[in-house]
Amino acid sequence: MGGRARNIVEYSHDPLLVIASLAVALMAGFTGLTLTRGASGLPAGRRQVVVAMSAFALGGGIWSMHFVAMLGLELPILFYYDALTTMISALIAILIVGVALLLMHFGRRTRSRIVMAGVLVGLGIPAMHYTGMSGMELCRPVYSASGVAAAVGLSVALAVAAFWMAYVRRDTRSIVFGTLGFGVAVFAVHFTAMAGTQFTIVQQAGADGPRIGNDTLAFGVTLAAFLISGAFLMTGATVAAHEDGHPGANTPVPATGTDVSESVPATGEVRIPYEKDGRIHFVEARMVAAIRAEGHYTVVYFGAQRALSPWSMSETERRLPDTGMIRTHRSYFVNPVHVSGFERKKDTGVVFFEGGGAIAKAPVSRSRLSEVRALFGV
Structure with missing residues (x-):
């Protein structure tokens, strides 16, 4: 049921959940970039599986960072999130990252493709953010045009930079710098968007809030993000070890001779x-x-x-x-x-x-x- 809006309220963030959100973003970036290292040399079927896993890890990590940070939002009123809208925001992140990774690992990897993938993810991050914000219940976010413009512009610039660091060279160093790039990009965009956002109270009759507290939910999301990333990393490492250690039974043995x-x-x-x-x-x-x-x-x-x-x-x-x-x-x-x-x-x-x-x-x-x-x- 709708209600009348009250005055704008002050807000702050739980510092522990802010730190946790950054850790989630870094872990997701590392997992996604590690999984896709060497993916372009795999057969098409296996490459699709690796790209899908990476999209889930990286896109899901982007969303998890946003959600953990939002659960750390402290308002002087009770509020919670609509489950369907929250799920849609997660799917947006996973889908857009998946398309960007397809650009990187199917077809020739050119500089224009790297930029295109960065722009795509750069637009996807704020799309996910504002979709997730629209799912807030018992309060309403109010955005400024300058805040939205700053968040979108920063997101595109940082995402392009992150893709550039991660994909111009595909070695261990690129994974480290790409991880930092993705982590900083998602983190900075979120809080830049929040800086341009205010909140108003919306009364709803009979509203009693969620059954699970935000702190508990944030802990669960953070733990799930790390467990999923860890499982994907172990899967990738197991596959790599199997491939590198596979005996060369089919390698032909040349005839004996001194020449x-x-x-x-x-x-x-x-x-x-x-x-x-x-x-x-x-x-x-x-x-x-x-x-x-x-x-x-x-x-x-x-x-x-x-x-x-x-x-x-x-x-x-x-x-x-x-x-x-x-x-x-x-x-x-x-x-x-x-x-x-x-x-x-x-x-x-x-x-x-x-x-x-x-x-x-x-x-x-x-x-x-x-x-x-x-x-x-x-």
């Missing part, structure tokens, strides 16, 4: 992608001396260069069987053509590469030792 050029099949025209200066480049497999696992990515060594490739180790193994490269360790592929020496170390070994390159040596695991020795006739 490497005769025992190794001619390297094909397979080209391996790698990232440099915010763009994807390609190098022919025959030019690559070694490939090493690094999380969801792989490190490619060719000439004097060391570069990150979006291929996972399982994707690398699937694409390289006809190139002559062999797996010497759960984390290494090597190109025998570039190997200049071999050393036996009890039950393991080491292969050495021609001087002056980006990599000097690579390990040979116990399970691969006989295969490598047979290849080189030692």
Whole structure:
């Protein structure tokens, strides 16, 4: 039932819930960016799953940050939130982040796409915020035009900056800076929007407020956000470990011989992608001396260069069987053509590469030792 509006009331925030909201935003950013690292090198079906998980973690985290901060709002009156409107605001955040991640991981990643994804999320954050605010019961938010404009402008600028930090380079450093960028963006936009908002009391007959207190609800949302992010991170780590440790049963074993050029099949025209200066480049497999696992990515060594490739180790193994490269360790592929020496170390070994390159040596695991020795006739 409607009622008449009273005077504008003063408000403040619970500092503990403000800190908790920032922690939720940072955790969500880290989870989403970690999950999508190397996703562009996965098969389309698996990439869709990873992007969906990341959208849920990152978009849900953006909403959780907003909701925890709103539950920390302290007014001199009783108030609560409409469940349906609150759920719609969460779905807005997840959907918009999902579309932005699709832009990043399906199709060629260009600078214009990075900016486009940032703008999309930058518009989505205030859309989620003001939708969620409209669900307040027993009081009514009143916005100023300048406050809305400031929140939207800041949101777009910070979201573009966050995407730029996270996606121009896709390495550990980018994840750290991207996490900080996303966390600060969501946090700053929320409180900028709140600075341009006032609240008026709305009387409603028979209103008795929610059955669960805001503090209890905030604790539950924060805990749920961290548990979901942790579960997604563990899932991603388990998948990565499985991929990087998968035995190369399908890797062909060349015939025994002392002449490497005769025992190794001619390297094909397979080209391996790698990232440099915010763009994807390609190098022919025959030019690559070694490939090493690094999380969801792989490190490619060719000439004097060391570069990150979006291929996972399982994707690398699937694409390289006809190139002559062999797996010497759960984390290494090597190109025998570039190997200049071999050393036996009890039950393991080491292969050495021609001087002056980006990599000097690579390990040979116990399970691969006989295969490598047979290849080189030692």
